[in-house]
Amino acid sequence: MTADTSQPMVVPAGLRERVLEASRQARAAGRTVPDVQEISPAEAFSRAADAFYGLLCALGDEDWPRPALRDLDVQGLVGHLIGVEEDVHRCLSGDPGVAEADHISSTRAAAARQAGRPPAATRTEWRSAAGRSLDLVSAAGDLEAEVAVHGMRLPLGALLVVRAFELWTHDNDIRRVAGLPASVPDPSTLRLMTELAARLLPYGATLTGLRQPVSLRLVLTGPGGGTWDVAVGERAGDPASVRIVTDAVGFCRLVANRVTAADLDLHVTGDPGRAAEVVAAVAALALD
Amino acid sequence: MPATLQEVRPCGPVTPAPARCTAEVRRASVPEVGGTDALLAARLGAGDDHALAEVFDRLAPVVYGAALRVLGENSAAQDVVQDVFVELWNRPDRYDPAAGSLRTYLIVLARHRAVDAVRSELRRIARQQRHYRLTPEQPHLSVCEEVTAAEAASVVRAAVRQLPEAQRRVVELAYFQGLTCREVALVADIPEGTAKSRLRLALAKLETVLDRELLEWS
Numbered sequence: 001m002t003a004d005t006s007q008p009m010v011v012p013a014g015l016r017e018r019v020l021e022a023s024r025q026a027r028a029a030g031r032t033v034p035d036v037q038e039i040s041p042a043e044a045f046s047r048a049a050d051a052f053y054g055l056l057c058a059l060g061d062e063d064w065p066r067p068a069l070r071d072l073d074v075q076g077l078v079g080h081l082i083g084v085e086e087d088v089h090r091c092l093s094g095d096p097g098v099a100e101a102d103h104i105s106s107t108r109a110a111a112a113r114q115a116g117r118p119p120a121a122t123r124t125e126w127r128s129a130a131g132r133s134l135d136l137v138s139a140a141g142d143l144e145a146e147v148a149v150h151g152m153r154l155p156l157g158a159l160l161v162v163r164a165f166e167l168w169t170h171d172n173d174i175r176r177v178a179g180l181p182a183s184v185p186d187p188s189t190l191r192l193m194t195e196l197a198a199r200l201l202p203y204g205a206t207l208t209g210l211r212q213p214v215s216l217r218l219v220l221t222g223p224g225g226g227t228w229d230v231a232v233g234e235r236a237g238d239p240a241s242v243r244i245v246t247d248a249v250g251f252c253r254l255v256a257n258r259v260t261a262a263d264l265d266l267h268v269t270g271d272p273g274r275a276a277e278v279v280a281a282v283a284a285l286a287l288d
Numbered sequence: 289m290p291a292t293l294q295e296v297r298p299c300g301p302v303t304p305a306p307a308r309c310t311a312e313v314r315r316a317s318v319p320e321v322g323g324t325d326a327l328l329a330a331r332l333g334a335g336d337d338h339a340l341a342e343v344f345d346r347l348a349p350v351v352y353g354a355a356l357r358v359l360g361e362n363s364a365a366q367d368v369v370q371d372v373f374v375e376l377w378n379r380p381d382r383y384d385p386a387a388g389s390l391r392t393y394l395i396v397l398a399r400h401r402a403v404d405a406v407r408s409e410l411r412r413i414a415r416q417q418r419h420y421r422l423t424p425e426q427p428h429l430s431v432c433e434e435v436t437a438a439e440a441a442s443v444v445r446a447a448v449r450q451l452p453e454a455q456r457r458v459v460e461l462a463y464f465q466g467l468t469c470r471e472v473a474l475v476a477d478i479p480e481g482t483a484k485s486r487l488r489l490a491l492a493k494l495e496t497v498l499d500r501e502l503l504e505w506s
Contacts, residue, residue, distance in 0.1 A: 006395045008349035009356055012366060016344055019370050020337070023377040029337040033380055217338065221330040227337075243338070245331055267327060 030227045036187040041160035042137050044189040048164035049130040051183065052081075052171050056123045059178060064119040066177040069288075070104075072111055074174050078122050079114035081170060083107025084150075085129035088163070091149040092136040092156075099148035103287050106150065133163075150287075161196045164189055166287055169256040184249050190224025194248050197255045197285060198228040204281035205232045214274050215239040220248040232278055242270035242278060254279070257286030325383075325390040332380035340377050347391055348373070351398045358402035368401045407495075410463070417466035447494055455490035458483055 027033070039047075056078065068077040084107055087098040098106070114122045137143075143157035152159070164185070172182050185193060198218055205214075213233035220226055225248035231239065245267040246254075253259045261279045268275040331339035348369060355368035372394055376383065383393050448459055461472040473483040 006350040006354040006398075007357070009353035011348045011352050011369075012362065015352075015366055015369060016341075016348065018366075019344060019348075019373045020341060022370055023340055023374050024337060026374050027378050028335075030335040032335055033333050033378070217336070219331050219334050219336045219339075221334045225334045227331075227335040245327065245334075245336075247330075 032191075032223065032225050034223075036191050036224060039188040039192070041143060041157035041164075041192060042134065044164045044192050045137075045160040045167075046134060047186060047189055048167040048171075049127075049134070052167045053123070053127050053130075055171055055174060055180075055183075056119075056126070058180075059119070059174070061119060063174075063178045064122075068177050069170070069173050074177065075114045075117070075119060075122050076111040077170055077173065078126050079111035080104070080107045081167070082114075082122075082126050082129050083110030084163075084166070085126070085133050086110060087149055088133050088159070089129075089136060091147050091159075092133075092140055096148070098150065099153070101150055103150040158196055161192045162287070165193050165196070165252070165256070168193075168252075169258065169287075172253075172258065185224070185252075187223035190248055190252065191226065193252050193255075194220050194224060194226060195228075197252065197282070198226075198230055200285055201230050201278070201281060202232050202234075204284040205278070206234075207284040208277065208280045210274075210277050210281070212274065213239040214278055215241050216278055217241075217243040219243065219245040220251050221245065222247045222249065224248045232281065240271050240274045242268065242275045244268055244275060244278065251282070254282050255285050257283045257288065324385075326385035328390060329380050329383050329385055332377065337377075340373065343376065343390065343394075344373060347394050350391060351394050354395045354398040355402045358399060359405060364405055365402070368398055368405060371401050372398050414463050414466060418468075421466060451490055451493060455486050455493065458486045459490045459494070462487055 059074070064075040065073050068074045072080060084103070087101060087106055090098045137156065137160065140156060143160070144155050146153060147156050147159055149159065152162070154162075168183070168185050168189075174180075175182055184190070198220075201216070201218070210233035213231065216228075216230040216232050218228045218230055233239070246264050250259065250264045250266075254261065254264060260283075261276070266279075328339050328343055332343070351372055352365060352369050355365040355372075356362070359365050359368065375397065376394065383390060387393075448456060451459060457476055458472050461467045461475055462469070467475065469483050469487065470480055472487070473480040476483060478486075
């Protein structure tokens with residue numbers, strides 16, 4: 001006989017509640033096992049910047065002219081990121097002019113001026129710009145202070161996570177065209193990214209529109225994941241319950257609008273139509 | 289910031305720039321997929337307490353049945369069920385879906401916990417018996433304690449009978465008659481060191497036999 005032929009017995013009344021309560025007391029719901037070490041948003045940005053600089057140093061001269069994103073080659077894409085850092089500098093220096101600036105058109109000049117430059121010059125300029133961002137963040141001190149840049153009004157700490165997210169996304173854009181394997185953020189950074197994406201999901205829904213509010217349980221598996229209950233959509237009416245389970249890294253690629261739902265190992269329960277609307281809201285968070 | 293199972297709101301009022309979302313809104317097609325053991329384990333690892341409730345609803349009857357079969361007593365079996373599910377929730381990474389089904393994993397875990405409970409009870413009874421022999425006034429065991437002790441003893445009695453005669457003798461003297469090692473040596477007419485080594489060998493063998501017996505019962 002095998003070990004799993006145990007005779008089922010009727011479970012005594014009250015045991016279910018007792019077991020679930022004891023379990024939740026032993027470990028709070030929402031946290032992953034094993035848990036990840038918490039880091040500050042500034043540390044997450046610093047790690048993303050180090051990883052991105054490492055990639056730039058590993059590129060050959062033949063990689064820089066490769067078409068990467070929109071009308072930008074790799075060098076132009078790095079120029080775009082230099083432009084983003086410059087707008088962040090202006091933001092942290094109190095310049096309100098960047099609050100409503102467009103994320104792409106505002107950086108077009110920085111991208112264009114890279115044309116014809118030696119790759120090493122672009123790489124060094126980006127490194128210097130990222131380092132200045134970190135210096136300004138350190139000087140600002142308060143990561144809860146609200147800042148406004150590129151149409152986003154959010155705490156400085158959240159902005160740094162957005163920046164780490166963007167660096168990782170473009171890191172993989174460059175890897176793809178250079179034929180390098182995709183990279184994955186370290187679990188501590190990934191945790192900040194998934195947390196922010198879950199918090200911003202209702203905002204994504206305002207961009208895409210929902211026919212009906214959704215009560216979402218978002219379960220992101222693997223290191224850096226977690227579980228969140230998110231109220232998505234503000235229209236009146238009873239919310240539809242939807243549960244989405246997928247791996248944390250794949251979800252972040254969806255947030256970055258680099259994959260579609262069909263590319264993911266996505267497990268959905270609830271109304272498939274409502275779930276599809278939520279997935280569309282996730283992809284709408286992309287800065288690009 | 290710790291994970292929150294509460295309503296999540298955007299970080300603040302956000303004014304979307306026209307080009308913030310450059311991708312056209314797509315209505316993604318998402319398939320509905322049923323739960324598997326691997327998916328349940330991944331959800332448990334991600335802190336999804338709904339997954340724990342689902343596992344309980346599906347497997348608690350067989351986990352409870354496995355514990356009850358070993359222990360024969362409702363209250364102790366419920367304690368084992370609680371231990372098993374708290375263990376699953378705390379360390380879902382200890383379950384390897386590639387190694388077998390979640391059902392089998394939980395049943396085996398329940399049996400091990402139940403056997404541990406029996407052993408613990410036997411040790412307690414042996415300690416108590418030694419204490420009674422040294423105490424002038426011995427308190428009476430409650431009915432519940434007597435029933436539990438009798439059931440626990442019956443579980444190991446068969447296993448003890450399988451031991452070699454010399455080892456069985458020292459176990460009976462030490463655990464069923466509550467003698468000390470020195471007394472066992474005197475009664476069995478062997479050196480005290482021999483009594484200790486036979487007892488160690490017997491206990492090691494007993495643990496192995498007891499595990500196998502309990503697993504084969506079902």
